[in-house]
Amino acid sequence: MNIIDVIELTKVYNPRMKKGGIVALNDVSLSVQRGEIFGLLGPNGAGKTTLFKILLGIVSATAGTALLDGMKSSDPHSREKVGYLPENHRFPPHLTGYGLLKFTGRLYGMSESDIDSRLDILLNMVGMERWGDTPIKKYSKGMSQRVGLAQALICDPDILFLDEPTDGIDPVGKIEIRNIMAELKNKGKTIIVNSHLLAEIENIADRVAILNHGRLIKTGTVSDLTTRGTQYQIDADFGNLLIDIPSEIGKRLSITTSSMVIEMSDSDKINDLIDLLRIKKVSIRAVQPLKVSLEQSFIETVAAEPPRQREI
Amino acid sequence: MRGLLQDTFAELKSQKMAWVFALIIIGGILGVMASGHIDIKTGDDAIMDAPAEQILSMIVLKLLSGSLQFLVFLMTMSTAGIIPSMFEKGRADFYVSKPLSRTGLLWDKVGSILIVYASILAIAGLALLLTGQSVHGVFEFRWLVLLPTAALLFAIWYSVSLCAVLALGSGTSAIVVTFIVWVMQLVLTGRESIKAFFDSKMLSIMIDTLYWIVPKPIEIEEQITKWALEGTSFEWWAIASSAAFMVAVYMAANEILKRRDF
Numbered sequence: 182m183n184i185i186d187v188i189e190l191t192k193v194y195n196p197r198m199k200k201g202g203i204v205a206l207n208d209v210s211l212s213v214q215r216g217e218i219f220g221l222l223g224p225n226g227a228g229k230t231t232l233f234k235i236l237l238g239i240v241s242a243t244a245g246t247a248l249l250d251g252m253k254s255s256d257p258h259s260r261e262k263v264g265y266l267p268e269n270h271r272f273p274p275h276l277t278g279y280g281l282l283k284f285t286g287r288l289y290g291m292s293e294s295d296i297d298s299r300l301d302i303l304l305n306m307v308g309m310e311r312w313g314d315t316p317i318k319k320y321s322k323g324m325s326q327r328v329g330l331a332q333a334l335i336c337d338p339d340i341l342f343l344d345e346p347t348d349g350i351d352p353v354g355k356i357e358i359r360n361i362m363a364e365l366k367n368k369g370k371t372i373i374v375n376s377h378l379l380a381e382i383e384n385i386a387d388r389v390a391i392l393n394h395g396r397l398i399k400t401g402t403v404s405d406l407t408t409r410g411t412q413y414q415i416d417a418d419f420g421n422l423l424i425d426i427p428s429e430i431g432k433r434l435s436i437t438t439s440s441m442v443i444e445m446s447d448s449d450k451i452n453d454l455i456d457l458l459r460i461k462k463v464s465i466r467a468v469q470p471l472k473v474s475l476e477q478s479f480i481e482t483v484a485a486e487p488p489r490q491r492e493i
Numbered sequence: 494m495r496g497l498l499q500d501t502f503a504e505l506k507s508q509k510m511a512w513v514f515a516l517i518i519i520g521g522i523l524g525v526m527a528s529g530h531i532d533i534k535t536g537d538d539a540i541m542d543a544p545a546e547q548i549l550s551m552i553v554l555k556l557l558s559g560s561l562q563f564l565v566f567l568m569t570m571s572t573a574g575i576i577p578s579m580f581e582k583g584r585a586d587f588y589v590s591k592p593l594s595r596t597g598l599l600w601d602k603v604g605s606i607l608i609v610y611a612s613i614l615a616i617a618g619l620a621l622l623l624t625g626q627s628v629h630g631v632f633e634f635r636w637l638v639l640l641p642t643a644a645l646l647f648a649i650w651y652s653v654s655l656c657a658v659l660a661l662g663s664g665t666s667a668i669v670v671t672f673i674v675w676v677m678q679l680v681l682t683g684r685e686s687i688k689a690f691f692d693s694k695m696l697s698i699m700i701d702t703l704y705w706i707v708p709k710p711i712e713i714e715e716q717i718t719k720w721a722l723e724g725t726s727f728e729w730w731a732i733a734s735s736a737a738f739m740v741a742v743y744m745a746a747n748e749i750l751k752r753r754d755f
Contacts, residue, residue, distance in 0.1 A: 194754070237590040240754040260592040267590070271583035273500065275507035287496025288591040 184371050185213035190245035192231050205231040207395040218366055220386035221375045227392040229375045264338035266329045268345045274318040278328045282335050289336040303331040322349030341372045383475035393486045406478045411445040412471035418464045430454050494601045501605040510571040518617045521560035525624045528552045553625040558718045561643040568610045569650040574664035585755035595750050611644035635721050642717045646710045652742040659749040678707050708735035
């Protein structure tokens with residue numbers, strides 16, 4: 182069941198400019214299912230933050246529809262159970278960590294008792310229990326990011342938007358944040374993450390979308406994006422054997438003494454290939470679809486795109 | 494007010510300006526106390542033909558009015574940066590992404606600012622009045638009207654500053670625009686002299702129109718102080734037209750905020 186629906190969404194900044202303005206989003210349609218971790222990828226200026234901002238009512242859409250749990254994102258009620266950690270945030274500096282969480286809870290219209298019951302739990306969760314009474318202006322970037330995550334969770338959100346959540350966080354902290362996200366997912370929360378750290382997204386996201394020049398160019402599971410179609414890697418003791426692969430099975434792309442990469446004409450032909458190798462007395466250790474990292478897949482996808490058309 | 498009142502108070506406490514306000518209030522109290530040492534001459538040597546108590550009342554009232562006006566001026570300057578800092582890059586997302594309409598967010602914040610700063614004006618005014626009563630024994634209930642008047646004048650000036658901030662985007666530009674409006678209303682207090690000097694019907698219509706539009710804090714303050722001192726009647730239209738201007742400007746500020754992308 183979809184919790185977020187984006188339908189033909191377009192955003193043009195400064196449309197009255199001579200050249201027609203800057204197209205930040207161009208006819209983007211996607212959906213996010215309840216309870217999944219959804220990664221939003223794209224180079225700088227791809228429109229990721231604009232998409233976040235439209236979904237959170239911070240920016241208005243030029244055309245199209247954005248729905249949060251069935252409600253238009255421009256409706257403030259749609260954000261009652263939505264948490265948000267903005268990128269490069271600057272929380273009110275006169276507040277302490279506790280003060281920020283209390284203030285955020287009040288902005289959500291929560292009762293004082295509800296807020297108080299969550300303060301220590303959340304600060305503990307993000308490892309900031311010792312710093313709750315310290316003014317935010319004295320926090321390091323990493324501490325500020327941690328307390329920012331806590332404020333995003335104060336309303337016990339159903340949907341959590343995280344814009345570069347591990348920015349400024351040390352490696353141990355990154356693992357902690359990843360664990361928090363996994364824990365939230367187990368509780369049925371939906372998380373939409375925007376991050377440049379693709380290895381991180383690869384580890385945690387169920388599905389990802391790649392934006393470029395304001396257009397959605399690819400969407401799918403991490404496995405979909407990292408699997409090279411019908412290419413397979415076979416780990417085996419090939420030794421000096423010269424193996425001819427019949428063209429009806431596929432085409433050999435590379436071979437070493439211990440592995441071979443083959444482009445199958447059809448995925449169903451993999452059994453024929455295994456039979457052929459067994460006939461030739463090859464000892465097979467593993468057969469697996471050839472995978473690339475999400476980063477490699479991302480770079481290839483973006484590189485295949487035409488240059489940006491900023492104006493309409 | 495969804496925590497915005499507490500936040501505005503916490504913000505004020507964290508600023509050095511709170512100490513400046515405290516110093517002005519203390520200065521006003523000392524001034525009222527010191528006014529008892531003025532050698533008020535009555536009878537043949539007197540400069541003013543009035544009893545000593547009435548002169549003392551006038552001094553206390555002028556000190557009260559002057560202190561409140563100075564506070565209003567400083568408050569207008571110091572609050573000009575509150576809304577821009579709320580909607581600056583990196584902070585606007587925090588506020589605007591909450592389940593509050595922009596109109597609700599703006600009115601809650603503006604209401605919080607008006608409540609906090611009007612409370613300071615009330616504390617300042619009451620402290621000066623209490624000092625006048627306890628040290629010199631001078632007090633009239635109608636002097637209390639200066640307190641809501643000061644709050645109204647702050648609300649009028651803040652409307653100008655707020656609208657300028659939202660339209661132009663910076664606290665500095667808001668102060669400049671507020672200063673321009675202040676100069677306009679000051680110049681327009683001498684509108685009859687200007688009209689007589691130029692003797693142009695067209696100019697006369699323009700000046701009268703402008704006079705009706707621009708708020709009139711100086712006139713309001715003068716009329717109310719005179720009424721507090723002498724109990725004479727005053728013209729409501731100065732307050733009414735200024736209040737109408739204020740409401741219109743607050744509504745314009747709201748429309749600007751509703752249409753803005755952050």
